[in-house]
Amino acid sequence: MSFIVSLLVLSALIFFHELGHYFAARAMGVYIETFSIGFGRKIASFHKWGTEWKLALFPLGGYVKMKGQDDSDPSKKSYDIDSYNVKTPSQKIFILLAGPLANFVLAFFLYFIIALGGPNILSPVIGEVVKDSPAFVAGLETNDTIRSINGVEITTWKEMAEIIEKSEGSLNIELERAGYIHFITLMPKITQTTNMFNEVIEKKMIGIGSAGVSHKLELNPGETLSYATDQTIQASTLIFTGLKKLIVGEVPAKELGGVISIVKLTSDATDAGWMSVLFFAALISVNLGVLNLLPIPALDGGHIMFNLYELILRREVSEEIMIKLTIAGWVILFSLMGLGIYNDINRLIG
Known part of the structure; x- marks a missing residue:
């Protein structure tokens, strides 16, 4: 079938x-x-x-x-x-x-x-915490939910990752743990990782992985149009970038x-x-x-x-x-x- x-x-x-x-x-x-x-x-x-x-x-x-x-x-x-x-x-x-x-x-x-x-989208719920990473040292734990970073409300894992990557200086994190609110300050660390093209890159990270928890996006009519437009543009950009990397040999x-x-x-x-x-x-x-x-x-x-x-x-x-x-x-x-x-x-x- x-x-x-x-x-x-x-x-x-x-x-x-x-x-x-x-x-x-x-x-x-x-x-x-x-x-x-x-x-x-x-x-x-x-x-x-x-x-x-x-x-x-x-x-x-x-x-x-x-x-x-x-x-x-x-x-x-x-x-x-x-x-x-x-x-x-x-x-x-x-x-x-x-x-x-x-x-x-x-x-x-x-x-x-x-x-x-x-559409389902990843929630900012922490799964793995890498040992000796900034998150580990600061005391973040599995199943913690990130609520805001530097006063900016966080609703998705993608939002959280983008804020961390573009951050300057330390991060003031508000998180929820077992029904209680905690405030933690930590400094991101430039770390080697791989992107979707299997290239080794460096970017600011705090050493956490997703728990795989997701939730549905509730979108109004204007947000629905924006979502469709953004996804079409992102998909086009992704494919153009992949082709360019393939042609110049950056991707095998x-x-x-x-x-x-x-x-x-x-x-x-x-x-x-x-x-x-x-x-x-x-x-x-x-x-x-x-x-x-x-x-x-x-x-x-x-x-x-x-x-x-x-x-x-x-x-x-x-x-x-x-x-x-x-x-x-x-x-x-x-x-x-x-x-x-x-x-x-x-x-x-x-």
């Missing part, structure tokens, strides 16, 4: 991405020949609004086939009035951007639904995940409940939007670069260069996919 949910989630995200392209292309007067979810052999299809809508055997991708556009052979062009080729570079860029934009809009909508349902290539990881993580999220599925679906939707903006010729970002070239220099990229770059783009794309699957298999058997 979890595996089926994984495929349905991925197919839905791909569908919305391609739907963005579809509506933008139709708005620009481009004829859509095929709208496909998946690749390979056709399983089912129907014709509506002049387009063949089909489901293919391998549902890990999809495409919108516009008249005059063929990534498998860029030399195939049509100059009819309803062809993609006769549109201006600005119109083409609008069509190309619409797919990733649809993913960002979908992620925002999913985070909005999560906010309405009251073995950390790259593929479609197997996506299916497994979605399956795990399904076991954890529908709220977790929505969280993960929103993150993957942002991921799809960001990845498709990469300047690789086989992706939307690569086509956008070609059109920006034409828009600025007033001439098209030569057909020979276009074909060579497109082939190179597919090689890069399939290499990355292969590396991701290789890493996934290693993780499964390791």
Whole structure:
């Protein structure tokens, strides 16, 4: 059941991405020949609004086939009035951007639904206290609840961690222990730790770990919109940062995940409940939007670069260069996919 949910989630995200392209292309007067979810052999299809809508055997991708556009052979062009080729570079860029934009809009909508349902968030309840750390020396104990730091009310673990990291000087901590209020002063210590990219970093810490206690966020309508916006921006920033670190070598290539990881993580999220599925679906939707903006010729970002070239220099990229770059783009794309699957298999058997 979890595996089926994984495929349905991925197919839905791909569908919305391609739907963005579809509506933008139709708005620009481009004829859509095929709208496909998946690749390979056709399983089912129907014709509506002049387009063949089909489901293919391998549902890990999809495409919108516009008249005059063929990534498998860029030399195939049509100059009819309803062809993609006769549109201006600005119109083409609008069509190309619409797919990733649809993913960002979908992620925002999913985070909005999560906010309405009251997302669970870590409470500032202490679990582990590291021996000889500032917290240990100051007398903090397991199950203590942090109520405020330097007069600032604390309601979540994230708020507490951010205040500690950005603090200057000592911290005046108000905490609750067994129904009683205590006041403790301590000095954070710069400590080595690892971040979400497994990089060794240094930051101010006091030597405590979370007890894993969580509570629901109660958000008003304005806070709900802010939550959805902030989560979408944070997810986008996280993925852009991860890609940058991967490209410059700050994160090893073995950390790259593929479609197997996506299916497994979605399956795990399904076991954890529908709220977790929505969280993960929103993150993957942002991921799809960001990845498709990469300047690789086989992706939307690569086509956008070609059109920006034409828009600025007033001439098209030569057909020979276009074909060579497109082939190179597919090689890069399939290499990355292969590396991701290789890493996934290693993780499964390791």
